[in-house]
Amino acid sequence: MSTPVKYHAQTLCTHLGRGDSPKRGFVNPPSTRGSTYVYPSLAEFHAALGDSMLAGGIGYGRYGSQTTRELEQSIAQLDGAYGAMITSSGFSAISTAILACVSNGDHLLMIDSAYDPSRIFCDTTLKRMGIETSYYSADASQAEIESLIQANTRLIFVESPGSLTFEIQDLGTLIETTRKHQLIVIMDNTWATSVNYPAISRGINISIQAATKYIGGHSDPMMGIITTDEDNWNSVRKSYIEFGHSPGTEETMLALRGLRTLPCRLKQHGESAMQIAQWLESRDEVSSVRFPALPS
Numbered sequence: 672m673s674t675p676v677k678y679h680a681q682t683l684c685t686h687l688g689r690g691d692s693p694k695r696g697f698v699n700p701p702s703t704r705g706s707t708y709v710y711p712s713l714a715e716f717h718a719a720l721g722d723s724m725l726a727g728g729i730g731y732g733r734y735g736s737q738t739t740r741e742l743e744q745s746i747a748q749l750d751g752a753y754g755a756m757i758t759s760s761g762f763s764a765i766s767t768a769i770l771a772c773v774s775n776g777d778h779l780l781m782i783d784s785a786y787d788p789s790r791i792f793c794d795t796t797l798k799r800m801g802i803e804t805s806y807y808s809a810d811a812s813q814a815e816i817e818s819l820i821q822a823n824t825r826l827i828f829v830e831s832p833g834s835l836t837f838e839i840q841d842l843g844t845l846i847e848t849t850r851k852h853q854l855i856v857i858m859d860n861t862w863a864t865s866v867n868y869p870a871i872s873r874g875i876n877i878s879i880q881a882a883t884k885y886i887g888g889h890s891d892p893m894m895g896i897i898t899t900d901e902d903n904w905n906s907v908r909k910s911y912i913e914f915g916h917s918p919g920t921e922e923t924m925l926a927l928r929g930l931r932t933l934p935c936r937l938k939q940h941g942e943s944a945m946q947i948a949q950w951l952e953s954r955d956e957v958s959s960v961r962f963p964a965l966p967s
């Protein structure tokens with residue numbers, strides 16, 4: 672589990688995920704590959720497959736390795752989370768988190784500008800399972816959102832900025848609404864990342880990122896990350912184990928490597944995007960530019 676560390680994100684990305692930090696030896700942790708884990712006794716084997724797996728222990732390759740744990744601990748600390756789990760893709764993280772929180776007969780609220788596979792999942796798989804979805808606008812008022820909440824509503828799914836149209840939600844007010852109605856709030860935090868928006872420390876219950884994007888940083892690993900607060904860890908961890916998620920070791924190492932340069936890359940992304948957005952606004956052939964940092 673994560674122990675909060677009070678350092679800037681730039682410092683954390685430089686130092687986290689380096690194993691035991693030996694006084695002599697390679698600065699990065701070894702790349703651990705394996706399916707079968709050996710125990711000194713049958714009793715320790717049974718113990719490991721019980722509470723240890725739920726707590727994020729190491730006991731079988733499908734549940735992760737020490738390399739996996741290094742990345743998970745790093746993201747958990749950046750996010751201010753109780754713990755983290757890495758999956759094989761961003762969408763697998765989304766589906767796992769949602770299914771950990773809803774059952775047949777339940778209802779959820781989904782942001783209208785969500786990542787398209789999230790909508791498809793709600794409109795097909797969840798519908799087939801007897802789970803109802805209502806969509807709300809990114810600029811919906813607190814009263815409008817509350818009018819959509821039903822007796823069987825279990826969660827609100829947020830994405831800010833929106834997937835393609837970049838609407839920014841009033842997350843503070845939305846979190847207040849979820850607390851008032853005892854709902855779980857899940858956030859797709861891929862755009863902002865834990866560096867720009869440490870979601871769990873800001874009051875989000877469950878946060879998701881497609882590590883395929885900014886964390887990997889070079890368009891080669893496929894990976895998703897789920898972080899949670901303490902209250903929701905057990906339910907999401909059980910769902911994670913039951914679905915058999917198993918990210919590859921190579922992808923894990925690529926994500927750890929990408930983490931080192933994440934803050935500087937994000938800074939450059941922001942500066943470049945602003946220059947491009949301002950240039951586009953000056954063009955007669957462009958009617959409008961959707962970019963949150965522009966005054967317009």
